[in-house]
Amino acid sequence: MVSPKHPREKTLLATIFLLNGIEFLHAGMIAFGAGPIMGHIGASPEEFTLATVVYAVVAVATISQQRWLVERMGWRGFILASVAVFVAGAAICGGSDGFGQFLFGRAVMGLGGAAFMTSARVLITLMPPTPRRFLGIKVFATALALGNALAPWLAGEMVTRDQWRMIFGILGVAAVTAAGFATLCLPTERAPRDQRSGGHPLAMLALVGGCFLTLYALQRATYDFYHDALPLLATFAAGSALLWYFVYHQRRQAHPLLVLARLGQPRYLSGLALFTLCYMVLGANNYMLPVLTQRALGFSWQVAGMVQGAGLLAALVAFWTMASIMPKDPSPKKFYVAGFVLLAACGGLLTRLNGDADLWRDVFPAVAGYGAFIILVMATTALQAFTGLQADAQAFSHGQQLKNMMSQFGIAAGVAGAALSLQWRSGEHYTALTARFSPGDTAFAEAAGELTSALSASHGAQAAQLAVGQLAQQLIQQATLLASLDYFAFLLVLSLIGAVTMLAQRVLK
Incomplete structure (x- = not known):
């Protein structure tokens, strides 16, 4: 048939x-x-x-x-x-x-x-x-x-x-x-007037204001958290209060912008939390992968883009593999666990890098694991989280809207968290490395001497100054690399926690 x-x-x-x-x-x-x-x-x-x-x-x-x-x-x-x-x-x-x-x-x-x-x-x-x-x-x-x-x-x-x-x-x-x-x-049809959602301009102002204050606080934390922590926390709290008011207001309306009262199902809320986590990882990795490949390892834009793009194509392979398995064995738990294990593999592989890393040999497999994680977890959640809303067209549509609103928060929070981590850890590593950046250090003296000899033929009296400048650039690059490795070590731990949590949970099953 x-x-x-x-x-x-x-x-x-x-x-x-x-x-x-x-x-x-x-x-x-x-x-x-x-x-x-x-x-x-x-x-x-x-x-x-x-x-x-x-x-x-x-x-x-x-x-x-x-x-x-x-x-x-x-x-x-x-x-x-x-x-x-x-x-x-x-x-x-x-x-x-x-x-x-x-x-x-x-x-x-x-x-x-x-x-x-x-x-x-x-x-x-x-x-x-x-x-x-x-x-x-x-x-x-x-x-x-x-x-x-x-x-x-x-x-x-x-x-x-x-x-x-x-x-x-x-x-x-x-x-x-x-x-x-x-x-x-x-189609061009419009909804009958008596079935349309309400406008609620005051709630919209609260939503826009709350979004701006919370996201602005996250953005500013990337630069000023250690100097202006209290004002940033107050700004975040004010934004959160406005968002709480929006939720409070919408749950009590007969024709709300978002039917939040009908979205309060454990299955949907669990899926929403998992989606938000995935978007946080997406935002953070989109920020950190170029930092690692270009600033820390020194590869060109073209090569870095090619390797990252090729690695992310693993998502396509992962989805079509999942789609072939699902009709015979639809249980989602195995896809969740596999996704987080692959993300853990990404973090584990990237924490082992050094300055001599090869993008195709060392970075490509890790990016492939990350790409497979994104599709396995997000596609599975898309199928599981909305099953209780399928019979309610309005709740299904509003559920999709709320999920994608949270995606904007997730991406912004991921980028801000990654940038804050990079700032903090690179500063710590830079301080530790500069302690040895002095003529009295044997390793520094040997490296400076070798570079000066190599540059003396072409730069004469300026060779020593140029040698110190090159070593300073290498120091910054090394601090960035070490900070990047710290981030991916955290990603490894987060992924393992995620795998254990998804193995134990009983909501999305």
Whole structure:
């Protein structure tokens, strides 16, 4: 018996693929190319992370309004409007010559593109509730894996060719293509007036304000935590209080923006916590892997992007392996444990690196383990966390919105935590290493003497000064490498705790 299918199934699947792929391509390319982008627009790391906070705040606000907008615009109108705004923001960012223009462009991109992933997941429900709907899940997960893998490779190529603006050009072309497919397959119907969600402007202000304060505190902690801990903690507490008010308000409304009262299921909440953890790891690793390969090991953008992208393709292999096993043995516990074990392998392999590491031999297998973790845990959770919401279309849609709102917090928290760890540990290692950076130290004297001899033929009297300068650069690079290894050692411990927890838990089963 042939299962019924959507009349424009292939076009709908292409729309789902592109919308979700753009989400991960966008996040990965901008994270990987952050350094060159900062250099071209004259932004400091602090300013660039502020742009990330602004994007996340706008994204959370937009995602919270998604169903409200779809009810009033219809799916086709919503997607076309979102793409138009996203492309405008990408054009502003790509044409930026300064930080102010780039910041504005990122805000516009967040306004248009924040709900792409949520839309892609909810659009799967337009397919008939038959086994063919699982095909939509496969396409969705494939887009996640490919977008995540292509991002560092494409960004590395664009940066190497001094064409960083093409990062935003690629995103714009992909979004316009998605809009073309959406025009052919998405419905235009709007929800009846008596079934629409409420607006709640005061709650929205609390949500936006709470998001900004908490994410701003996380961003500032990267730079000022040790000097201004009390004001940062107060800012975080104020933001958390506003977010608590939003939750309190929404749970008591007849027509809320998010039906939080119907989302309070242990299965969904456990999945939400696990999703948030995955996004924290995603944000932290997207930050730390380029630091390790470029700043600590000294490899070029092009080579580092190629190796990272190739390693992340393991996510695709992991998903299709999982998809072949699941029909015969659907129990999720083995996928969770395998995912965390592979992440532990990633951390364990990277903690063994030294300055002579080879990217293909030493880093590629570790990145492959990380890529497999992302898809095994996230895809499994996507299938498990929402099973209790399948019969409630509104709760399912709002559950997806809340999950993707939390993803913005998770990524921001991961980036801030990784940056704070790098700042702390590199400072500690730098202090320890500089204790031996003196003429009285035998190893330093020998290294300086050898470098001076090697440089004397070409630089004459300046050879000694240049030798000390090169040794100072090597000291900074060594401190960065040791700090990176500390981060991946923490990731190893976290992964082992995760594997034991998922083996013992009885909710997601």
